[in-house]
Amino acid sequence: MSRRWFAGLGAGLCLSLGALAQEAPAGTTPQDGNAAGTLLERAAPGAAGGDDAAAAAEQRSVTWQLRIDAPDNLRTLLARYLDLARFQPMAASERITRVELARLLAAAPQQARGLLETVGYFNARITSQTTGGETATPPADPARPIDLQITLTVEPGPQTTVGQVRLEIEGPLSETGDSGDAASRALIERMRAGWTLPAGQPYTQSAWSAAKAAVLVAARAEGYALATLSGSVAQVDAPANRADLFMVLDSGPLFRFGDLKFEGLNHVRPDALRAMVTFTPGEPLREQLLLDYQDRLVKSSLFDTVAVLFEPDADQAGAMPVTVRVHELALQQATFGVGASDTTGPRITVEHLHQQVFDLGWQAKSRLQLGRDTQSASVDLTSHPHPGPYRNLASAAVDRTEASGLRVTSERVRLGRTQDTEKVERLYFVEWQRALTRNVADGILTDDSSAVTLNYHWIWRRLDDPILPTRGYSLSAETAVGRSFASTDSSGFFGRAAGRLTGYWPLGQSWYGQARVQLGQVYARDAVAVPFTLLFRAGGDDSVRGYGYQTLGPSSAGNGSAVGGRVVGTGSIELARPFSRNLPAWWWGVFLDGGNAAARWEDFSTVYGYGLGLRWRSPVGPLRIDLAYADELRKMRLHFSVGVTF
Structure with missing residues (x-):
């Protein structure tokens, strides 16, 4: 650090160089911030070359060790921002002189008071003490820096608390509220009730700023985009340790929705974007409506970037144009992936993926998967959004899976539509499917059944984060009614219902809990055949860990191969926490799973799995690695998966 910097700084300090001529003896404790502490030794008057020695001593570099005697939270604040602390690590390399240190030391009490006042301590008493240094004249080694120990003692006194709070509203919001408008009066009451720094709370500058900002955010989010603070003051009565707060909010005009302007469209028609709009012209331009609309555009899988914005203009407040700026995904995309489970x-x-197949406003997604135990091919056609917002769908798929001694080949064709809102996803469809099951060991056909069903799937979420939830609930349900057609057993009508409830909640500051319950049942006469793909099996990552995928459930008496159950019930409870504050994305946890599938509830018998798990909360979802012990099998099994299942 150069001396020129301190020369420039010295003009703003309260201690002049002339005042430094009187030095306190080593070990002296000065009064409350009125002296710089014990300063460095100087050449004794009358010694040979006294003036030169004195000048040399003035320019001799120093290092120091700073100790701040204060409560922990205040010590952290002062150690971070006090100049005496910030310049300490560079003292030796920058060759800070005794004069420059004296300036820092002289400024420290006043600077500390300013910092303490930002957190509500207006009656703090600060003292400093300096010890160490050399007393020999001349110094034993003039080139060696002098080393000092500096102690800053802080007696903070009581913290100031909030006394009276007044929030005044003026402008159009106040006028409509006074005239009896229910929405305006409700908004004013919400802002006052939601004030974040009420009477009796400790006063800090950051809390005061945050409380004012929260009022502005609340007003702007409800359509008052030009809301400003026309005045605010915190009146601090230091002797009484009290701060009275007063602020005036000028709401500005209420903005209402006008026309939508679309930018960046190429192969996607504007009608598709308008279909996802849930607000109407003239409606108050609330921020949440814009955010929800933006989320719907992102989830449409038509764009890679989306921005919904407007430039507040008081002259257009009654019909404010809103700009929708998008960048479309490429017309065609191909993806190749390698994985394991x-x-x-x-x-x-x-x-x-083709975004505009045959120029008809439909997306076409083709998928081929080749695996050790599963092979599948599918084509899904999904329309661009329609008002509702709804999307029509048509799909066809062929799957072949080996599990629990069976090789299952299934075919299906589906026609329906979907509706996605902020909290609920709905899927309605009619489906034809056929399932053929064979024993893996001998290839003998065990079942050949098909069915036509009417289906309704529903998912409701109330989560703090859809990808990495830590608080909230999700509920999914599936229902179906239809008729089966079998080559071996009787054909007939049947129904099917399944549901899954998952909850997340924090436990204290470090632990997190998760619980899951799944129930399902097929309703049909015992003689009526139901395709294997509509029956139930348990076991695996999102069922009962410790057991293989779909290995739990009824088995054939002849060869032990799995057959589908008509009832299923599983549950899980898990506790997890981060390894450390330095690794917030890495968690470890313990879990207990239980459940099974059976031909009927009278035959149901719960089996258990439990163990330890590792979690990585990645941006694309949680990666889970679990080591589970199957109580029924008395064996360990390793599970790994990515993502959240609803």
Whole structure:
């Protein structure tokens, strides 16, 4: 650090160089911030070359060790921002002189008071003490820096608390509220009730700033985009340790929705974007409506970037134009993937997506997966959004899976539509499917059944984060009614229902809990055949860990191969926490799973799995690695998976 910097700084300090001529003896404790502490030794008057020695001593570099005697939270604040602390690590390399240190030391009490006042301590008493240095004249080694010990003692006194709080509203919001408008009065009451720095709370500058900002955010989020603070003051009565707060909010005009302007469209028609709009012209331009609309555009899988914005203009407040700026995904995309799972083994996947197939406003997604235990091919056609917002769908798929001694080949064709809102996803469809099951060991056909069903799937979420939830609930339900057609057993009508409830909640500051319950049942006469793919099996990552994928459930009496159950019930409870504050994305946990599938509830018998797990909360979802012990099998099994299952 150069001396020129301190020369420039010295003009703002309260201690002049002339005042430094009187030095306190070593070990002296000065009064509350009125002296710089014990300063460095100077050449004794009358010694040979006294003036030169004195000048040399003035320019001799120093280092120091700073000790701040204060409560922990205040010590951290002062150690971070006090100049005496910030310049300490560089003292030796920058050759800070005794004069420059004296300036820092003289400024420290006043600077510390300013810092303490930002957190509500207006009656602090600060003293400093300096010890160490050399007393020999001349110094034993003039080139060696002098080393000092500096102690800054802080007696903070009581913290100031908030006394009276007044929040005044003026402008159009106040006028409509006074005239009896229910929405305006409700908003004013919410802002006052939501004030974040009420009477009796400790006063800090950051809390005061945050409280004012929260009022502005609340007003702007409800359509008052030009809301400003026309005045605010914190009146601090230091002797009484009290701060009275007063602020005035000028709401500005209420903005309402006008026309939508679209930018960046090429192969996607504007009608598709308008179909996802849930607000109407003239409606108050609330921020949440814009954010929800933006989320719907992102989830449409038509764009890679989306921005919904407007430039507040008081002259257009009654019909404010809103700009929707998008960047479309490429017209065609191809994806190649390699993966592995403990449920289905290694696999490769090839996908192709066409955003505007045959120029008809439909997306076409083709997918081929080749794996050790599973092979599949599918084509999904999904329309661009329609008002509702709804999307029509048509799909066809062929799957072949080996599990629990069976090789299942299934075919299906589906026609329906979907509706996605902020909290609920709905899927309605009619489906034809056929399932053929054979024993892996001998290849004998055990079942050949098909069915036509009407289906309704529903998912409701109330989570703090859809990808990495830590608080909230999700509920999914599936229902179906239809008729089966069998080559061996009787054909007939049947129904099917399944549901899954998952909850997340924090436990204290470090632990997190998760619980899951799944229930399902097929309703049909015992003689009526139901395709294997509509029956139930348990076991695997998202069922009962410790057991293989779909290995739990009824088995054939002849060869022990799995057959589908008509009832299923599973549950899980898990506790997890981060390894450390330095690794917040890495967690470890313990879990207990239980459940089974059976032909009927009278035959149901719960089996258990429990163990330890490792979690990595990645941006694309949680990666889970679990080591589970199957109580029924008395064996260990390793599970790994990515993502959240609803």
